[in-house]
Amino acid sequence: MNAVLEINDLVVEVATAHGPMVVVSNVSLAVGAGETLGLVGESGSGKSLTTLAVLRLLGTSARIASGEILLRGPDGVLDLVTLPERRMRDVRGGRIGMVFQEPMTALDPAYSVGEQVAETVRRHLGLGRTDAWKRAVELLDRVGIPSADRRAHDHPHHFSGGMRQRVVIAMALSCDPVVLLADEPTTALDVTVQEQILTLLGELRDESGLALLFISHDLGVIADISDRVAVMYAGQVVETAPVHELFAAPRHPYTRALLRCVPSPGSDRLATIPGTVPTFDALPLGCRFAPRCEHAAAVCEGAPIGLDTVAATHFARCVRIEEVVS
Amino acid sequence: MIRTVAARLATLVVLVWVVSLAVFALVLLIPGDPTTTLLGDNATPEQVTALRTSLGLDDPLLMRYWRWLSGALQGDLGTSMLSSYPVTQAIGDRIGVTVSLVVSALVLSVVLGLVIGVLAAVRQGGWFDRLTLLGSSIGIAMPNFWLGLVLVTFFGAELGLFPTSGYARPGDGVGDWVAHLMLPVVTLAAGGVAEIARQARASLVDTLRLDFVRTAAAKGLSPLSIVGKHALRTAMIPVITVMGLQVSRLFGMSVLVEAVFALPGIGSLMVASVFDRDIPMIQGTVLLATVVVVVVNLLVDLSYGWLNPKAALT
Numbered sequence: 001m002n003a004v005l006e007i008n009d010l011v012v013e014v015a016t017a018h019g020p021m022v023v024v025s026n027v028s029l030a031v032g033a034g035e036t037l038g039l040v041g042e043s044g045s046g047k048s049l050t051t052l053a054v055l056r057l058l059g060t061s062a063r064i065a066s067g068e069i070l071l072r073g074p075d076g077v078l079d080l081v082t083l084p085e086r087r088m089r090d091v092r093g094g095r096i097g098m099v100f101q102e103p104m105t106a107l108d109p110a111y112s113v114g115e116q117v118a119e120t121v122r123r124h125l126g127l128g129r130t131d132a133w134k135r136a137v138e139l140l141d142r143v144g145i146p147s148a149d150r151r152a153h154d155h156p157h158h159f160s161g162g163m164r165q166r167v168v169i170a171m172a173l174s175c176d177p178v179v180l181l182a183d184e185p186t187t188a189l190d191v192t193v194q195e196q197i198l199t200l201l202g203e204l205r206d207e208s209g210l211a212l213l214f215i216s217h218d219l220g221v222i223a224d225i226s227d228r229v230a231v232m233y234a235g236q237v238v239e240t241a242p243v244h245e246l247f248a249a250p251r252h253p254y255t256r257a258l259l260r261c262v263p264s265p266g267s268d269r270l271a272t273i274p275g276t277v278p279t280f281d282a283l284p285l286g287c288r289f290a291p292r293c294e295h296a297a298a299v300c301e302g303a304p305i306g307l308d309t310v311a312a313t314h315f316a317r318c319v320r321i322e323e324v325v326s
Numbered sequence: 327m328i329r330t331v332a333a334r335l336a337t338l339v340v341l342v343w344v345v346s347l348a349v350f351a352l353v354l355l356i357p358g359d360p361t362t363t364l365l366g367d368n369a370t371p372e373q374v375t376a377l378r379t380s381l382g383l384d385d386p387l388l389m390r391y392w393r394w395l396s397g398a399l400q401g402d403l404g405t406s407m408l409s410s411y412p413v414t415q416a417i418g419d420r421i422g423v424t425v426s427l428v429v430s431a432l433v434l435s436v437v438l439g440l441v442i443g444v445l446a447a448v449r450q451g452g453w454f455d456r457l458t459l460l461g462s463s464i465g466i467a468m469p470n471f472w473l474g475l476v477l478v479t480f481f482g483a484e485l486g487l488f489p490t491s492g493y494a495r496p497g498d499g500v501g502d503w504v505a506h507l508m509l510p511v512v513t514l515a516a517g518g519v520a521e522i523a524r525q526a527r528a529s530l531v532d533t534l535r536l537d538f539v540r541t542a543a544a545k546g547l548s549p550l551s552i553v554g555k556h557a558l559r560t561a562m563i564p565v566i567t568v569m570g571l572q573v574s575r576l577f578g579m580s581v582l583v584e585a586v587f588a589l590p591g592i593g594s595l596m597v598a599s600v601f602d603r604d605i606p607m608i609q610g611t612v613l614l615a616t617v618v619v620v621v622v623n624l625l626v627d628l629s630y631g632w633l634n635p636k637a638a639l640t
Contacts, residue, residue, distance in 0.1 A: 057543055060450075093546035100544075105537040109636055110559045120545045155635040171545065 002072065003030035004211040005054070005096075005179045010067035012049050012058065014280075021280050022065070024049050025235045031179065031211040036202075038226030038243065039215045040258075042277060046235040047215045051181045054080060054213075055092050071095060073178065094124040097172030099201075101184040103164035107156040113140065113167045114152025117174050124175040139170040143200060162193035166200070173204060179211045180204075186221055198225050219262055223247055228313070231255050234278055234288040237307070241314040251316040253324050254289045287318070295324045330631065334624050345616045346398070350391050352612070353605045360407050360603045381407065394606075398613065404606035406599075413610035416595060421614075423493050423591035426503070427583065428576045430511045435518030435572055440565070442519070443526025448553060450531055458523055465520025470579055474513035474586040481509060491588035510587045514579055518572045525568040526561070533561040563633050570626035574619045 012024035024046040031037040039047045052058050054069055069080040073095065080091065092098075100106040107116060117136035121127055127135060133152070141148035143166040156164055165185060172180060182201065186194040202225055205212045216222050222229055223243060230240040231254065239252035250256045260271040275292035284290055286301040293300070299319050307315045318324060361369070361377045378384050382393065397404060403413035446458035482490030488509050494502040533539065534557055542556045581593035588594075592611055599607035 055544055057540060089546045089548065091546070092544055098544040100537060100541060102537055106541045108538040108542065108556050108560070109634060119547070123546055157636045168541070
């Protein structure tokens, strides 16, 4: 498969008082056109930082220490890690769109939603004010804002959370990106609205052949939209597989534990994973999940564990898969 | 919006009326009798009575207030007790000086304060930022009459670069006008630059952490556009408040600065008329200063609605 976006061995460091601390360890991911990769994990597992790293929006406290982020296009391959900042700006909002978790705060309160979409259009497509506004209205209409031509003049505070998220999606898609990064886009929304936004994102992906990188901590949402899933734990990808395989035959003990935590009708007890996620300054040398794992043994602890091939498209970072599955 | 403006204007009228009452009443509290000032200590009781009658000082209070108020509404603030010069005309003669001084100082404070504050905020923690924090603390703490005297001594007396006192009308040569205003404006603006820079920095640092700034960056906008178009507009709300306060402060401080630099403005007129117990002159100048402050506050309030459309609803 020729991936549109390919992340290889990405390492992200956060500056602390005691020097740099690695929070994303050698993460490799790939998403193809028209495909959705679901990235799942608890808060602090490094999934948001991985996405922000793709756009190089890590801020001042975190930085990409090594690795490559390849964006394939008709004009060749760009490595976003080394791309000059000025050209990176053409990628942001142009080739790669991003949808954020908090629709209530993601929009500028001082400008109308139409202007905020049109601004992106003017920036990347070089349209004049009138044409950019027309395109903004079309986009708002496409993402399901009722009477978009009138509502485009309204400011964000006139919209509900779900409607604002639609505006953010319109903005992210305004310049026909090839990749859409969606960082927990439904987490802050009501369940019924969640469903609508998921459907919308799925439709838009299928219409334009977008590569969608979808981040969530919610396995139900991930199952709904993804083609493939990568599970992250403590800064590492611990398992990656096609969505049906991951849910039907999870291999990594963390994935299995996560799936057990999904409440099911008929059982009144909610399963939990014992213990807590290790902090990044005190990571185990071997398997990072070992301290919480019911299958942990001496082999898990000595040295870092690599991603093992389970099947052609299924990988897991566990040395005791045989014992775990049986 | 129009309804908001109308409502604010109505409050403004009421406010100015209350102030007019206070201004009128204030004069009654000033100790001493204006007739003594006018006639000297050796005046006969007959002379005093005659003068009091001609000045209308023996009329009932309400009548005196009404006479003053109706005059003021028509732009007639009475005549000076000392020179029988119309108050309105005295203010008109001198307002150019004070306006030149205050407006220049305000423009300097706002422009310099914003530039410094923004540069400090975008490189938060850098050397310029730390220098700004130090400099603004000094600027805020420094009494401005003292700064004025230092500037006079150094730039005026030692280096001879600028005149140390007096005023030149712009009509008599713009260069001369600028030179005469240079030291007083710098003196007056120093505190304002410091306050505005500090507020702009703090407010922009907070705003730059907000989600919508990250959204703007994710759209591929340039740093100039992210800060200038998006972050700054929200960050300006508290800065505008400080600017509004600066206008009142600059007017207040201009009294001192006009004294230090011997500028013939409203401030020095106000001081002189208080010493002379020239009641109509005091009333006129204080009323003018109040109206200016009230109008500036109105403009500040209205600007909130533009900066933050959410506030326009209330």
